[in-house]
Structure formats: C-alpha cells, structure tokens
Amino acid sequence: MCIAIFAYPLAPDKTKYANQMHLSIHSQPPGFESQMLLVPQKNGIRKQHFFTGNLNPDEEIPVEEIRWLANGLEFKRVGNATDYFETLSFEQFPEGTTKSVIEKNHIKTKKFYLGTDKYGRDLLSRLIIGSRISISIGFVAVIISLLIGIFLGALAGYFGGWIDSLIMWLINVVWSIPTLLMVIAITLALGKGFWQVFVAVGLTMWVEVARLVRGQVKVTKEQIYIQAAKALGFSSFRILLKHVLPLLLAPLIVISAANFASAILMESGLSFLGIGAQPPMPSWGGMVKDHFRYLLLGKPYLALLPGLAIMSLVLAFMLLGNSLRDAFDVRR
Numbered sequence: 001m002c003i004a005i006f007a008y009p010l011a012p013d014k015t016k017y018a019n020q021m022h023l024s025i026h027s028q029p030p031g032f033e034s035q036m037l038l039v040p041q042k043n044g045i046r047k048q049h050f051f052t053g054n055l056n057p058d059e060e061i062p063v064e065e066i067r068w069l070a071n072g073l074e075f076k077r078v079g080n081a082t083d084y085f086e087t088l089s090f091e092q093f094p095e096g097t098t099k100s101v102i103e104k105n106h107i108k109t110k111k112f113y114l115g116t117d118k119y120g121r122d123l124l125s126r127l128i129i130g131s132r133i134s135i136s137i138g139f140v141a142v143i144i145s146l147l148i149g150i151f152l153g154a155l156a157g158y159f160g161g162w163i164d165s166l167i168m169w170l171i172n173v174v175w176s177i178p179t180l181l182m183v184i185a186i187t188l189a190l191g192k193g194f195w196q197v198f199v200a201v202g203l204t205m206w207v208e209v210a211r212l213v214r215g216q217v218k219v220t221k222e223q224i225y226i227q228a229a230k231a232l233g234f235s236s237f238r239i240l241l242k243h244v245l246p247l248l249l250a251p252l253i254v255i256s257a258a259n260f261a262s263a264i265l266m267e268s269g270l271s272f273l274g275i276g277a278q279p280p281m282p283s284w285g286g287m288v289k290d291h292f293r294y295l296l297l298g299k300p301y302l303a304l305l306p307g308l309a310i311m312s313l314v315l316a317f318m319l320l321g322n323s324l325r326d327a328f329d330v331r332r
Contacts, residue, residue, distance in 0.1 A: 003128060004135040008053050012113070013125035016053035019280040022120035024079035025062050027299055030115045034062045037075055038106045040093060053129075058106075062120075066107070068099055117302060118290060127309055130282035133271075134264045134313055137198055141263035142256045144202025149209025150252070154240050156210070157217025167210070174207050183266060187275050197276050201263050212255055213248060220244050250328035257321030261314045268310050284310050 003010060013020050025034055038058040062078035065085075072089035090097050093106065114124040156167040174182070186200035220226065221244065229239050270276035271285030279286070284306040291302035 001135065004131045007129045007132055008049075008051065011122075011125035011128045012111075013122040014054050016055065017280045017282055018053070018122060018125035018129050020060060020121060022060060022062050022078075022116065024077055024120065025112075025116055026118050026120040027294070027302065028112060028116045028120075029299075030113060030301070031111070032115055033109055033111045034078055035064075035066075036108050036110045037061045037063045037066070038108070039088065060110075073099075073102070114305060115301070117287070118294075123302070123305065126282040126287060127284070127306060130284045130287065130306070131309070131313075133194075133277050133281070133283045134267060134310070137201060137267040138260040138263045138317070140198040141201040141205055141266075142259050144199065145205035145209050145259055146252065146256065148203070148206035150213050150245065150248075152206070153210035153213025154217055154245065157214040158221055158236065158240055158244070160218075164214075167214075171207050171210055174204070179204050180266065180269060183270060184273070184275060187270065192275050192278055194277050194281065197267055197270055200270075201266050204266075205259050205263065208255060208259065209252070212251055216248050216251065217244055220247055250324075254321055254325045254328065257317050257324055261317040261321070264310065264314050264317070 008014050011018055022034075025032070028034075038060060040058055061075065063075045064078050064080070065076045067074040067085065069087070072087060072091075074085040074087050076083075076085050090102075093102060097106075112122050112124070114122075114127070117123050117126065152167050152170075156164040182204050183200045186203055187196055190196040190199060217240075221239075226239060226243060229243055234243075267276055267283070268285030268288070271283040272289045274286075274289065276285055277283040287306035288303050288310075291299075291306075294300060294302045295304075
C-alpha cells in the first residue's frame with residue numbers, strides 16, 4: 001500500500017508512468033549501468049509532481065564515449081557499432097554552460113537495478129508504479145461490489161416475495177455468465193481504459209456479496225429484537241441500517257478481502273489480453289504480455305518479475321482474508 005502511494009518518490013525513474021525510453025539499451029540484465037547525457041529540449045517545461053510523476057524536458061542519451069571540442073562535444077551512442085560521433089554545441093545548453101557545468105549537471109551514471117524492458121525503460125520503476133493499478137482496481141471494484149451487493153441483497157432478504165424472486169433471478173443470470181467473458185463484454189462496451197476496467201470488474205463481483213447479504217438478512221430479520229423493532233413502529237430503512245447491516249460487517253470484510261484478490265487477477269488478465277490499462281500506463285499484466293516471449297529468449301526475468309509481483313499481492317490478500325475469517329469466527 002505504501003509503495004503504491006509513494007510510487008514516484010521511490011521509483012528511480014520519476015517521469016510520468018516511468019516511460020523514459022532508451023531503445024539502445026533495451027532488455028539489459030539486472031544491475032546494468034550506463035552513462036547518460038542529458039540534453040535540454042527547446043521550449044521544454046520542467047514540471048514535478050509528487051503523485052503523478054515529472055515532465056522532464058531533458059532527453060536522456062545513453063553514451064559510450066564523449067570527446068570535448070572547443071565549442072561543444074562529440075558523443076557516441078551506446079550500441080553504435082561504428083565510429084560515428086554526434087556533435088553538440090554549447091549553445092544547445094543553457095546560456096553560460098561550460099565543460100565543467102556539463103560534466104556536473106548533464107552527465108550522470110544511471111543504474112538499472114532490475115534491468116530494462118524491451119523499450120529500454122527501467123523495469124524496477126515500472127513495477128513500482130504498476131502496483132498502483134492493482135491496488136486501485138482492488139479498492140474500486142470492492143467498493144462497487146459492496147454498494148450494489150449490499151443494496152440488492154438487503155432488499156431481497158428483508159422484503160422477500162416478488163422482490164426476492166426478481167433479484168435472485170438477476171443474480172442467477174449474472175452468475176451463469178463466465179466472469180471473464182462478462183468483464184470483456186462490459187469493457188468493450190465502455191471502451192478500453194483505466195476507469196472502464198474498474199467499473200467492469202466491480203459490476204461482475206457483486207453477486208457473491210448479494211447472496212451473502214441476502215442469506216444473513218433472511219436469518220437476522222426473524223430474531224426477536226427485530227420483531228420488537230417492527231412492533232415499535234421503526235421504519236424498514238432504520239431497521240436495516242441500524243439493526244441488521246451492522247451484524248454483517250465481519251463476513252463482508254472477509255469476502256471483500258477475497259474479492260480484492262480476484263479483482264487483481266482479473267485486471268491482470270485483461271491487461272494481458274490488451275483491453276486493460278492502456279500503454280504507456282504500466283500494468284503488471286501488460287508487462288507480462290509484452291515480455292512473455294522472452295521466456296524462450298534467455299531473459300525470463302522480464303516476464304517472471306511482474307508475474308511474481310501479481311502472485312505476491314494476490315497471496316497477501318488471500319492470507320488476509322483467511323486471517324480475518326478466523327478472527328471473526330464466533331465458533332472459535
């Protein structure tokens with residue numbers, strides 16, 4: 001959670017979406033280092049934001065060798081097998097820039113702790129910022145499923161009759177449709193994008209909540225204190241809100257933890273299929289999709305690292321759900 005909130009301060013690449021590409025150093029192994037020449041762009045605007053990343057007007061060029069001239073410098077790009085050197089004059093830097101200023105402010109050594117992806121982007125930064133997608137999809141999907149599931153489940157369980165029959169029919173219809181196919185259909189209907197995936201996943205996860213709430217409400221409304229509340233003339237809304245739903249807090253917490261893990265897996269699957277979070281926004285599922293061929297090309301870590309991140313986060317929430325179930329189990 002803390003990593004997702006403070007993703008940009010923690011990530012080595014602080015540009016928006018960690019999308020700083022260096023194609024000449026693509027697919028490099030963990031621990032790779034390269035000398036970078038920072039070239040200011042004309043009319044570039046530098047913007048720094050704690051939560052959304054920076055807009056960097058400098059172009060980063062991986063270089064193998066630099067030669068100094070009287071009024072500028074020559075550099076050879078990494079990966080250039082020839083002896084071709086490109087020339088930069090001091091005029092392309094801020095006014096008054098000298099050799100010592102360039103060496104201090106415009107040349108740096110950059111280390112890629114987990115290597116680079118196939119576009120030369122820092123893999124560690126992409127993993128850190130990609131955690132935001134998974135955490136966010138879990139929260140939003142669970143909130144949507146709770147809002148819909150509690151409302152429909154409470155209505156069906158408390159009032160019964162034709163309302164119960166209608167809602168149960170709707171639950172059974174939604175339940176009978178494969179979840180992934182329904183999410184794909186909703187996503188295609190709403191369009192590809194970040195928030196569309198959130199809504200699509202949330203709209204398919206409410207049935208478990210509704211069935212749980214319906215069953216618990218049907219049992220609870222027969223209790224003596226609920227009958228006494230009805231005899232005192234309390235409204236159905238007040239009885240549900242103050243006397244029935246608070247008793248469902250424990251099972252709802254448990255099912256929310258399980259739904260959180262399911263939402264993360266579902267989003268990863270959608271991103272792998274190309275209908276989840278869209279590039280350049282980093283997503284763990286999308287990173288696996290981009291690099292799964294590298295499993296056979298001698299660099300399996302490019303696909304395994306985001307896969308391990310998905311597995312670790314899902315496992316954490318599954319263990320949390322099991323712990324909450326044991327903690328709230330009144331039979332223990």
